[in-house]
Amino acid sequence: xxxxxxxxxxxxxxxxxxxxxxxxxxxxxxxxxxxxxxxxxxxxxxxxxx
Amino acid sequence: xxxxxxxxxxxxxxxxxxxxxxxxxxxxxxxxxxxxxxxxxxxxxxxxxxxxxxxxxxxxxxxxxxxxxxxxxxxxxxxxxxxxxxxxxxxxxxxxxxxxxxxxxxxxxxxxxxxxxxxxxxxxxxxxxxxxxxxxxxxxxxxxxxxxxxxxxxxxxxxxxxxxxxxxxxxxxxxxxxxxxxxxxxxxxxxxxxxxxxxxxxxxxxxxxxxxxxxxxxxxxxxxxxxxxxxxxxxxxxxxxxxxxxxxxxxxxxxxxxxxxxxxxxxxxxxxxxxxxxxxxxxxxxxxxxxxxxxxxxxxxxxxxxxxxxxxxxxxxxxxxxxxxxxxxxxxxxxxxxxxxxxxxxxxxxxxxxxxxxxxxxxxxxxxxxxxxxxxxxxxxxxxxxxxxxxxxxxx
Amino acid sequence: xxxxxxxxxxxxxxxxxxxxxxxxxxxxxxxxxxxxxxxxxxxxxxxxxxxxxxxxxxxxxxxxxxxxxxxxxxxxxxxxxxxxxxxxxxxxxxxxxxxxxxxxxxxxxxxxxxxxxxxxxxxxxxxxxxxxxxxxxxxxxxxxxxxxxxxxxxxxxxxxxxxxxxxxxxxxxxxxxxxxxxxxxxxxxxxxxxxxxxxxxxxxxxxxxxxxxxxxxxxxxxxxxxxxxxxxxxxxxxxxxxxxxxxxxxxxxxxxxxxxxxxxxxxxxxxxxxxxxxxxxxxxxxxxxxxxxxxxxxxxxxxxxxxxxxxxxxxxxxxxxxxxxxxxxxxxxxxxxxxxxxxxxxxxxxxxxxxxxxxxxxxxxxxxxxxxxxxxxxxxxxxxxxxxxxxxxxxxxxxxxxxxxxxxxxxxxxxxxxxxxxxxxxxxxxxxxxxxxxxxxxxxxxxxxxxxxxxxxxxxxxxxxxxxxxxxxxxxxxxxxxxxxxxxxxxxxxxxxxxxxxxxxxxxxxxxxxxxxxxxxxxxxxxxxxx
Numbered sequence: 001x002x003x004x005x006x007x008x009x010x011x012x013x014x015x016x017x018x019x020x021x022x023x024x025x026x027x028x029x030x031x032x033x034x035x036x037x038x039x040x041x042x043x044x045x046x047x048x049x050x
Numbered sequence: 051x052x053x054x055x056x057x058x059x060x061x062x063x064x065x066x067x068x069x070x071x072x073x074x075x076x077x078x079x080x081x082x083x084x085x086x087x088x089x090x091x092x093x094x095x096x097x098x099x100x101x102x103x104x105x106x107x108x109x110x111x112x113x114x115x116x117x118x119x120x121x122x123x124x125x126x127x128x129x130x131x132x133x134x135x136x137x138x139x140x141x142x143x144x145x146x147x148x149x150x151x152x153x154x155x156x157x158x159x160x161x162x163x164x165x166x167x168x169x170x171x172x173x174x175x176x177x178x179x180x181x182x183x184x185x186x187x188x189x190x191x192x193x194x195x196x197x198x199x200x201x202x203x204x205x206x207x208x209x210x211x212x213x214x215x216x217x218x219x220x221x222x223x224x225x226x227x228x229x230x231x232x233x234x235x236x237x238x239x240x241x242x243x244x245x246x247x248x249x250x251x252x253x254x255x256x257x258x259x260x261x262x263x264x265x266x267x268x269x270x271x272x273x274x275x276x277x278x279x280x281x282x283x284x285x286x287x288x289x290x291x292x293x294x295x296x297x298x299x300x301x302x303x304x305x306x307x308x309x310x311x312x313x314x315x316x317x318x319x320x321x322x323x324x325x326x327x328x329x330x331x332x333x334x335x336x337x338x339x340x341x342x343x344x345x346x347x348x349x350x351x352x353x354x355x356x357x358x359x360x361x362x363x364x365x366x367x368x369x370x371x372x373x374x375x376x377x378x379x380x381x382x383x384x385x386x387x388x389x390x391x392x393x394x395x396x397x398x399x400x401x402x403x404x405x406x407x408x409x410x411x412x413x414x415x416x417x418x419x420x421x422x423x424x425x426x427x428x429x430x431x432x433x434x435x436x437x438x439x440x441x442x443x444x445x446x
Numbered sequence: 447x448x449x450x451x452x453x454x455x456x457x458x459x460x461x462x463x464x465x466x467x468x469x470x471x472x473x474x475x476x477x478x479x480x481x482x483x484x485x486x487x488x489x490x491x492x493x494x495x496x497x498x499x500x501x502x503x504x505x506x507x508x509x510x511x512x513x514x515x516x517x518x519x520x521x522x523x524x525x526x527x528x529x530x531x532x533x534x535x536x537x538x539x540x541x542x543x544x545x546x547x548x549x550x551x552x553x554x555x556x557x558x559x560x561x562x563x564x565x566x567x568x569x570x571x572x573x574x575x576x577x578x579x580x581x582x583x584x585x586x587x588x589x590x591x592x593x594x595x596x597x598x599x600x601x602x603x604x605x606x607x608x609x610x611x612x613x614x615x616x617x618x619x620x621x622x623x624x625x626x627x628x629x630x631x632x633x634x635x636x637x638x639x640x641x642x643x644x645x646x647x648x649x650x651x652x653x654x655x656x657x658x659x660x661x662x663x664x665x666x667x668x669x670x671x672x673x674x675x676x677x678x679x680x681x682x683x684x685x686x687x688x689x690x691x692x693x694x695x696x697x698x699x700x701x702x703x704x705x706x707x708x709x710x711x712x713x714x715x716x717x718x719x720x721x722x723x724x725x726x727x728x729x730x731x732x733x734x735x736x737x738x739x740x741x742x743x744x745x746x747x748x749x750x751x752x753x754x755x756x757x758x759x760x761x762x763x764x765x766x767x768x769x770x771x772x773x774x775x776x777x778x779x780x781x782x783x784x785x786x787x788x789x790x791x792x793x794x795x796x797x798x799x800x801x802x803x804x805x806x807x808x809x810x811x812x813x814x815x816x817x818x819x820x821x822x823x824x825x826x827x828x829x830x831x832x833x834x835x836x837x838x839x840x841x842x843x844x845x846x847x848x849x850x851x852x853x854x855x856x857x858x859x860x861x862x863x864x865x866x867x868x869x870x871x872x873x874x875x876x877x878x879x880x881x882x883x884x885x886x887x888x889x890x891x892x893x894x895x896x897x898x899x900x901x902x903x904x905x906x907x908x909x910x911x912x913x914x915x916x917x918x919x920x921x922x923x924x925x926x927x928x929x930x931x932x933x934x935x936x937x938x939x940x941x942x943x944x945x946x947x948x949x950x951x952x953x954x955x956x957x958x959x960x961x962x963x964x965x966x967x968x969x970x971x972x973x974x975x976x977x
Contacts, residue, residue, distance in 0.1 A: 019559070022627040102898075145795070146795040156729065156793050162732060188826050297899060302592060302593045302597075
């Protein structure tokens with residue numbers, strides 16, 4: 001439960017900024033590395049058409 | 051290990067003497083292991099009859115594949131020996147217990163400075179040797195020769211049997227495993243109807259599947275290919291010797307993946323022609339029987355139905371009709387089988403989506419009528435229903 | 447922050463909490479490292495038990511112990527538990543324990559994130575176990591009879607177990623991505639002043655690359671299984687040819703994750719070796735820079751050769767040629783790594799404590815596995831090897847020495863540091879020999895089985911395959927039971943033993959050996975200066 005007080009505020013900001021960058025990158029891979037959306041849109045399109 | 055432990059006992063000999071003892075003991079251990087290894091290798095070579103390598107190839111394509119396998123294996127063995135030799139040399143001579151002083155500057159010597167260049171170059175040389183040969187073989191194996199008179203066989207994987215369609219002659223062979231009681235030592239390597247192929251002919255296999263993934267693999271033919279539902283993949287072979295070659299399904303396909311043997315019977319073109327003739331005669335007779343506007347008796351249908359049910363349905367629903375729940379429901383006392391006839395016919399003809407129950411519509415009317423009649427009366431189901439081919443025709 | 451300026455309040459925070467709170471709410475990298483390692487040990491026995499059932503069933507032809515679906519489910523579980531439950535958490539445990547101590551940081555960069563990424567694991571493991579258990583209840587559906595590759599359309603036939611498994615994979619993925627983010631941030635931002643990137647200990651380098659690989663590929667697996675979930679329940683047809691989809695697409699997604707995963711399992715152990723071999727050869731690692739370069743090359747090339755797991759799906763000649771050449775090329779950096787290890791031993795003053803025994807075993811057996819890997823890379827020959835027992839033998843020769851023995855070496859190497867006690871060297875050696883001999887008896891004969899024509903993942907086989915299967919199963923029992931000895935050694939060392947010095951091994955180098963054994967609850971609160 002100890003607060004990580006060994007980090008100076010600057011270091012803490014730097015760390016958290018990098019976390020968001022990496023997490024965003026992981027999310028980006030998740031969303032774009034597979035044709036999930038194209039597939040979904042095609043299905044939605046098919047249902048609307050038919 | 052025992053020798054090693056005695057070393058740890060305290061005794062009052064001089065340090066020099068102790069280290070000599072130690073060395074002798076270590077030699078004894080090493081020679082012991084060497085003997086053990088030789089023993090193991092001899093033992094495994096003595097087992098040669100059980101197969102240490104691929105079986106003898108049955109055609110040109112298979113031979114090419116066999117040769118490249120041997121080449122890479124020899125290169126690999128050679129490299130392995132070199133690595134082992136260096137490691138064991140080092141393990142023996144560069145030991146602290148021998149009083150060897152570590153060379154703290156080895157990694158900064160010219161060798162240490164430049165090894166990152168010449169090691170990759172050496173490995174690249176080996177790689178190019180392998181890749182060059184592999185590429186040449188690959189071209190021959192991968193691309194099916196574009197020839198007019200190539201013989202086409204469509205290979206369809208089903209859960210859990212193979213269907214072979216000779217596209218040129220229209221013959222269809224259904225190939226299923228034979229239970230242990232009848233096949234004995236060939237259990238899981240023998241089928242009821244073999245894939246008969248002529249020697250000296252280029253043959254193209256077109257692989258596909260009716261349900262899940264399967265893979266066609268006969269080691270003597272060497273070409274393995276996945277059967278993918280909705281897609282057709284192809285391989286080709288040309289057999290140059292007669293014989294019986296056994297393989298099995300290589301891609302996991304559910305419960306009875308182990309029960310999908312493939313048996314290729316390679317025969318001379320003359321015998322193949324004779325076999326083709328026989329099969330066509332049988333096919334014509336069957337079609338005539340099914341299409342005849344005949345009303346069948348219950349006993350005839352039951353007898354026919356039992357044979358058909360046991361081979362085609364028995365793998366899943368079991369010969370006893372008890373099934374293998376939850377994947378394969380029991381038919382004995384099942385509401386589907388004892389209920390309305392129309393639903394029963396529908397599930398047999400069209401299958402049930404999302405389950406392993408496939409569509410059996412490719413069977414002829416008589417066959418379906420016999421199976422359905424059998425299911426509705428066997429195992430105390432006793433509905434008394436007699437289904438005629440005409441009923442099936444109507445239900446389609 | 448030095449002790450003289452520490453206020454009373456801060457000092458209070460530094461006390462180690464006690465009882466279950468210490469573990470459940472832990473933000474301490476050492477405690478979380480211990481949790482990871484204990485979790486991995488537990489899962490290793492679970493995965494090992496399923497392997498023992500598999501080998502017992504294959505001991506003789508015929509179906510004796512389990513029914514085919516249960517057998518296939520065990521095959522699936524063995525792989526998933528060993529990869530996601532045992533090897534990856536064990537490597538993460540080593541990373542948690544060692545990285546802050548090695549780079550002179552007081553803790554991981556994100557201690558609370560660290561707590562989260564561990565405590566997701568037990569939840570994921572529960573889901574995984576549930577996927578195994580539900581088919582035994584009425585209405586539970588069929589078992590997962592697909593193998594760990596979960597290829598559709600077979601995986602769309604499976605009952606609700608598959609949904610449990612898909613969510614378990616999601617949780618495992620989230621856990622390892624979070625852990626990776628934490629490790630990357632720690633390594634990039636928390637190094638002691640003066641420790642340049644190219645002065646980092648090799649173990650840190652290997653984990654940096656591993657963590658990046660994880661972030662790159664785990665989301666792809668998550669995407670793949672999500673589509674599978676949609677196909678199963680929401681009427682999509684990503685992988686259903688009848689609906690315009692493509693079953694092979696799943697295989698591409700799976701192996702885009704699956705092949706780099708092999709390096710994810712391998713690299714941390716390569717890192718451990720880069721510490722163990724120099725320590726017991728008493729000279730520095732040979733070719734530090736080329737090691738870093740080789741590792742980056744392996745990771746890069748490893749990302750683009752995934753389809754060598756699917757040579758038989760009917761790709762074009764151009765595609766298979768590319769994947770074949772790419773795969774063969776990987777032997778260059780891997781060969782350089784092996785060369786560097788041998789050159790580190792060369793002209794060293796070696797002694798053979800248990801970690802070093804494992805290290806030497808790895809160099810020899812991993813080379814063997816790597817060479818059979820080159821054989822498998824050759825497409826025409828792979829048409830024979832593919833999906834046969836030869837493949838099973840190959841990847842166990844790569845993953846057991848390459849990943850697991852490396853972790854064993856690391857555990858024995860750092861156990862004195864963690865516990866403050868030396869382990870029993872005689873027992874350690876006994877464990878090594880039973881383990882390695884058992885391993886070889888188990889997997890060496892499987893090469894022959896594969897060449898003779900035995901496919902993998904079959905429950906029942908023809909009598910012609912009996913002999914080697916008997917040998918393999920006997921070896922497997924020895925191999926499996928030998929791990930009880932590991933458990934005994936670890937427990938014995940935790941409870942007591944010869945006092946370990948700060949520098950527990952004569953040749954050990956690095957910041958972690960400057961600390962006490964066992965280290966204080968908080969270490970490097972004052973960052974060391976690296977010259």
